[in-house]
Amino acid sequence: MGQEQQPAEPMIxxxxxxxxxxxxxxxxxxxxxxxxxxxxVDHHQFLLSARYTTDRAEVRxxxxxxxxxxxxxxxxxxxxxxxELAALPPWDVVGLEVVDQPTFQARxxxxxxxVSPVTxxxxxxx
Numbered sequence: 357m358g359q360e361q362q363p364a365e366p367m368i369x370x371x372x373x374x375x376x377x378x379x380x381x382x383x384x385x386x387x388x389x390x391x392x393x394x395x396x397v398d399h400h401q402f403l404l405s406a407r408y409t410t411d412r413a414e415v416r417x418x419x420x421x422x423x424x425x426x427x428x429x430x431x432x433x434x435x436x437x438x439x440e441l442a443a444l445p446p447w448d449v450v451g452l453e454v455v456d457q458p459t460f461q462a463r464x465x466x467x468x469x470x471v472s473p474v475t476x477x478x479x480x481x482x
Contacts, residue, residue: 373419373427374460379435381447383411386481388445393479395442400434406479413447414482428454
């Protein structure tokens with residue numbers, strides 16, 4: 357009497373995607389924008405860096421997913437998803453770039469492959 361074998365779950369190819377989200381909106385106090393980005397750092401564990409001015413911010417992070425569409429969809433929602441939690445400015449996404457790890461490395465960014473959270477100095481002005 358043989359054991360009945362369960363079909364194996366399909367293996368989903370998970371890849372690392374480097375994401376850059378740019379948001380913009382009405383100008384705010386410099387200190388208000390910086391504080392909001394620092395709160396985002398506390399809540400988004402894979403954030404690599406954030407740059408800002410009084411009316412624009414850019415956040416960069418790693419995301420793991422099966423394809424670029426999934427990573428891009430999450431990236432487009434990231435600002436609004438964390439908006440209330442981190443009290444982010446009510447700005448709109450005005451730019452998005454999602455590239456796979458080999459493309460990021462080919463651009464010469466190999467030293468930035470860490471997926472650790474932003475450290476001191478990770479939030480800075482443009």
